[in-house]
Amino acid sequence: MESKLLQKLKYASQLTAQEKHIVKYILSNPEVVFDSTAHELAQQTYTSSSTIVRLCKKLGTKGYPDFQLKLALEYQQIPSALQTQDHAIAEQGNVLAAIDSVPYLYQQALDDTRRMLNAPVLLRIASWVKESVRIDVYGSDMNYYLAQQACAKWNELGISAIAHNSPNMHYLNTMNPNSLTLSFVISHTGENQSMIEAAKVLSNKQMKVIAVTGNNHSTLSRHCDETLLAYGYNEQLRLSKMSSMVSVLYIFDMLYMSSISDTY
Structure with a gap:
């Protein structure tokens, strides 16, 4: 199974200072990727379009459009309780949110472990x-x-x-x-x-x-x-x-x- 983009973003290594800033910006609000072009995202992060594209390729995608598509497909499968930074809703003691978020976390861990075997x-x-x-x-x-x-x-x-x-x-x-x-x-x-x-x-x-x-x-x-x-x-x-x-x-x-x- 392909490594999940959100996990790649969270645990990416060997990034430049600009790339780390972009990653932090995206993780704080992943949906910004769906509504922005590479040029617009570059303006929001005070970087350049070429830096955005280079980061996308480092994460295993072909470019920004491919990154947008793959992130969108993955993001829609994530329980809403986990679509906030650091899983904030699930961590605030919301037991009903945990009904969906806990199985998702388990499956994510199992999938990633299986991929690394x-x-x-x-x-x-x-x-x-x-x-x-x-x-x-x-x-x-x-x-x-x-x-x-x-x-x-x-x-x-x-x-x-x-x-x-x-x-x-x-x-x-x-x-x-x-x-x-x-x-x-x-x-x-x-x-x-x-x-x-x-x-x-x-x-x-x-x-x-x-x-x-x-x-x-x-x-x-x-x-x-x-x-x-x-x-x-x-x-x-x-x-x-x-x-x-x-x-x-x-x-x-x-x-x-x-x-x-x-x-x-």
Whole structure:
């Protein structure tokens, strides 16, 4: 599935100062795109038409008209509760708005996670799960509870799985490299120092380690054998925490489903 333009706008990187200003302007009121030509939008943002077109191409569209069309098609599918900056209506405690907005957020997270999946990597990790004698899942704060859920499901299948909310250095340093233990380390940014330290120790022991993170180029990923990309977490968007959780659970549930087929 094609990456959603609104998500590309929110998480776009390597933009110039002018392009960032345009993005901020559009996100504050996406409908301005539908009523403005490239020249008019340039005037409103104190930039140039060529800058507008260049930004559109950076976002994967052919130009401004193509950007307008794709944004319009996407925008009309978004529940009205989410058509304001930072999902303001949904965040103000409007439970009726949440009826539509929550499923949309879930589906958006699932679609983006599925799009980022690397099938050969997923198959390789599923094979490692089958070969392992024990599974360790590391995660701090909110990620620890996701680790617990993943481990609880594997334990129901008779697969030994333990969740860790911080690296136990005594346990890590005394692990037998031949113990066939498979480790997952969860960090949305990939820069959590305690999770990086756990991955370093495990990697130095030649243990198989998988990063579950929203950043494929993070420090954590560099110390792991493989990376499973989850929906990126943005601290400025409070509801992105919910989407990140759904994304991580989706990743572990796929591996759980693979385990079920071998157990029954």
